Amino acid sequence: MSLNTRRKLLPWLFIGPGLLWLLLFFLYPLLNQASVSLMTGNPEQGYDLTWAFHNYWDAISEYKEQFGRSILYAGVSTLLCLIIGFPLAYFTAFHAGRWKSFILLLIILPFFMSYVLRTVAWQLILSDDGTVVSFFRTIGLLGDDGRLLASRTAVIAGITYNFLPFMALPLYVALEKIDPRLLEAATDLYASRTTAFRKVTVPLALPGIFAGSLLTFIPACGDFINAALLGTPQQYMIGNVIQSKFLNILDYPQAAALSFTLMLFILVGIFLYARLLGTRNLTEAAI
Amino acid sequence: MAEQTRRKFLGRGGSLALAYALAGCGIEGTLERAQKAATPIPEITHKKVPIGNWTFSNWPLYIDKDILKEFDEQYGGHVKYLEDINDNDEFYGKVRQQLTAEQPIGRDIVTLTDFMAVKWVRNRYVQPLDKKNIPNVVKNLVDNLKSVPYDKKRDYTVPWQSGAVGIGYNPKKTGRELNSFNDLFDPAFKGRVTMLNEAYDSSGVTMLAQGVDPTTAKIDQILAAIEKIQQAADSGQFRRFTGNDYSTDLAKGNIWVAHAYSGDIVQLQSDNPDLKFIYPDEGAMLFTDNMMIPAKAEHVYAAETMMNFVYEPEVAAKLAIYVNYLSPCKGIKEIVEKTDPDIANNPLIFPSDEIRKKLHPYPALSDADERTMKEAMAKVTGA
Numbered sequence: 132m133s134l135n136t137r138r139k140l141l142p143w144l145f146i147g148p149g150l151l152w153l154l155l156f157f158l159y160p161l162l163n164q165a166s167v168s169l170m171t172g173n174p175e176q177g178y179d180l181t182w183a184f185h186n187y188w189d190a191i192s193e194y195k196e197q198f199g200r201s202i203l204y205a206g207v208s209t210l211l212c213l214i215i216g217f218p219l220a221y222f223t224a225f226h227a228g229r230w231k232s233f234i235l236l237l238i239i240l241p242f243f244m245s246y247v248l249r250t251v252a253w254q255l256i257l258s259d260d261g262t263v264v265s266f267f268r269t270i271g272l273l274g275d276d277g278r279l280l281a282s283r284t285a286v287i288a289g290i291t292y293n294f295l296p297f298m299a300l301p302l303y304v305a306l307e308k309i310d311p312r313l314l315e316a317a318t319d320l321y322a323s324r325t326t327a328f329r330k331v332t333v334p335l336a337l338p339g340i341f342a343g344s345l346l347t348f349i350p351a352c353g354d355f356i357n358a359a360l361l362g363t364p365q366q367y368m369i370g371n372v373i374q375s376k377f378l379n380i381l382d383y384p385q386a387a388a389l390s391f392t393l394m395l396f397i398l399v400g401i402f403l404y405a406r407l408l409g410t411r412n413l414t415e416a417a418i
Numbered sequence: 419m420a421e422q423t424r425r426k427f428l429g430r431g432g433s434l435a436l437a438y439a440l441a442g443c444g445i446e447g448t449l450e451r452a453q454k455a456a457t458p459i460p461e462i463t464h465k466k467v468p469i470g471n472w473t474f475s476n477w478p479l480y481i482d483k484d485i486l487k488e489f490d491e492q493y494g495g496h497v498k499y500l501e502d503i504n505d506n507d508e509f510y511g512k513v514r515q516q517l518t519a520e521q522p523i524g525r526d527i528v529t530l531t532d533f534m535a536v537k538w539v540r541n542r543y544v545q546p547l548d549k550k551n552i553p554n555v556v557k558n559l560v561d562n563l564k565s566v567p568y569d570k571k572r573d574y575t576v577p578w579q580s581g582a583v584g585i586g587y588n589p590k591k592t593g594r595e596l597n598s599f600n601d602l603f604d605p606a607f608k609g610r611v612t613m614l615n616e617a618y619d620s621s622g623v624t625m626l627a628q629g630v631d632p633t634t635a636k637i638d639q640i641l642a643a644i645e646k647i648q649q650a651a652d653s654g655q656f657r658r659f660t661g662n663d664y665s666t667d668l669a670k671g672n673i674w675v676a677h678a679y680s681g682d683i684v685q686l687q688s689d690n691p692d693l694k695f696i697y698p699d700e701g702a703m704l705f706t707d708n709m710m711i712p713a714k715a716e717h718v719y720a721a722e723t724m725m726n727f728v729y730e731p732e733v734a735a736k737l738a739i740y741v742n743y744l745s746p747c748k749g750i751k752e753i754v755e756k757t758d759p760d761i762a763n764n765p766l767i768f769p770s771d772e773i774r775k776k777l778h779p780y781p782a783l784s785d786a787d788e789r790t791m792k793e794a795m796a797k798v799t800g801a
Binding site for chain 1: 505
């Protein structure tokens with residue numbers, strides 16, 4: 132083998148395992164489910180591929196409410212994560228000093244425990260006779276008969292809590308990279324601290340905001356644990372529907388159609404978002 | 419040049435994957451299997467072999483773990499006990515693909531409720547039992563469970579425990595005694611009620627409230643019952659639709675009235691003595707969970723030995739004391755009376771004959787009717 136061919140083959144050797152992994156565990160299941168989404172039938176007679184594109188239409192029209200809810204809840208949670216996560220990341224990056232690693236550890240700590248278990252813990256914390264609810268009742272934020280659990284508030288709060296680290300960590304990475312001398316230069320040039328923050332810090336943190344929002348919004352859209360444990364059927368999201376279609380009703384085609392529709396929504400959303408923030412951020416965020 | 423062939427190769431590989439993904443099309447149904455399976459069972463003999471490491475899947479909190487230890491000590495080997503069945507449909511959904519593909523599901527005993535057991539027996543997802551290996555079951559199984567419509571001679575299934583589906587509630591919160599399934603729909607308890615999401619249970623008790631016998635109900639009557647649940651759910655009557663997981667809410671006081679399983683309430687009473695379980699005046703639903711050996715399971719003899727072991731009256735008594743459901747094993751009330759007279763006199767665990775008469779088994783529905791019912795109920799529960 133000539134040096135030239137070897138040189139050309141080498142990259143393929145490196146990319147090979149990853150490529151194979153993608154083909155086997157991403158592309159194949161995806162195509163498989165794509166074909167399932169076009170089948171018709173029932174669990175007894177089996178399902179056959181009939182190119183039933185109406186599955187998609189049926190799925191969307193029947194469950195538009197849950198789709199809307201998923202996007203709304205995930206959107207609000209992402210925003211809340213940003214509002215809470217930004218000051219947290221900012222403080223950690225610029226003012227935490229020797230406490231930096233400790234604070235980072237605290238942000239990651241919840242991951243040491245199972246996701247479902249943490250959500251169940253919130254069931255206990257928010258329970259009707261618990262301290263949180265009675266506190267809110269005393270200060271008049273909740274009526275005497277009011278509740279937190281099994282409400283929209285609880286579901287959104289649960290999602291926000293569970294996905295906060297996904298927002299805070301990319302933000303921290305982006306802020307950490309900012310050279311403090313840039314801020315000094317801005318103030319030297321007579322920018323006030325707010326102007327420096329607005330014109331220097333925020334633009335440089337954009338890749339972090341972008342990555343954090345995606346990492347929060349995408350899984351939050353498909354989440355069903357929070358709605359199942361902290362909500363009622365009136366709060367169920369599209370994830371709950373897909374889970375029940377797959378496991379309880381065994382209606383695989385519609386479950387697959389719903390999954391693809393959700394994926395499409397998210398892809399379109401990301402595309403628009405990237406347009407808004409500029410594609411350069413997308414690649415930078417990935418680094 | 420090389421690059422071109424590689425691209426071609428990748429392209430071909432890709433289209434091959436695509437073709438394969440699309441061509442193997444179709445997901446096999448169960449109907450054909452059920453028809454093939456409806457043949458008489460030959461004489462079954464399972465050889466006595468060492469127990470080995472085997473697996474038992476059951477519902478959470480459904481055994482006194484000492485029984486497992488005793489079993490290991492007495493028979494050798496090791497039982498891996500999984501509490502991974504929390505919902506019949508969900509469990510079936512998880513293992514269905516393997517079962518239809520004739521693959522082992524990695525479990526030697528599964529414990530499933532009647533309506534799901536019907537499906538497993540009908541499709542032969544289970545193996546016939548060697549009656550010679552389970553003499554205790556043959557001898558001690560209570561008479562009213564000796565034959566069920568889906569397994570006339572108990573060739574495939576062995577009852578684990580039975581239970582009643584009634585109402586669990588906290589009289590201090592409701593402010594009055596309850597005595598009917600209509601109380602689940604009382605607007606005074608709006609937002610403080612949970613209902614089971616299992617369609618057989620929820621439609622069953624609603625029909626009892628409507629004065630319909632659920633055991634002989636037709637699909638129209640079932641759908642009418644689900645319609646009633648829908649209306650109540652739309653008005654915010656039910657806080658949640660649950661599996662076994664109403665227990666935290668009930669014990670914590672988040673809900674006042676739960677559509678509940680008898681045994682759960684007995685266990686919860688030890689945390690919160692205020693709680694009560696009632697068999698409403700209209701009667702209650704009766705379910706039985708059945709041990710079965712999945713098709714292709716490896717440790718058949720171990721499974722049968724366990725089935726036999728839990729039908730030794732002493733072991734069955736210990737189980738009843740712990741799980742507080744209705745035991746399918748004869749002659750254990752006397753044993754329990756000696757050590758735990760409270761339990762022996764508890765009508766939730768040893769109900770009187772009068773109450774037993776009021777317990778209604780689930781209806782036997784066709785696959786199509788069952789699906790119609792489940793889809794209707796899934797719409798109500800919002801998924």
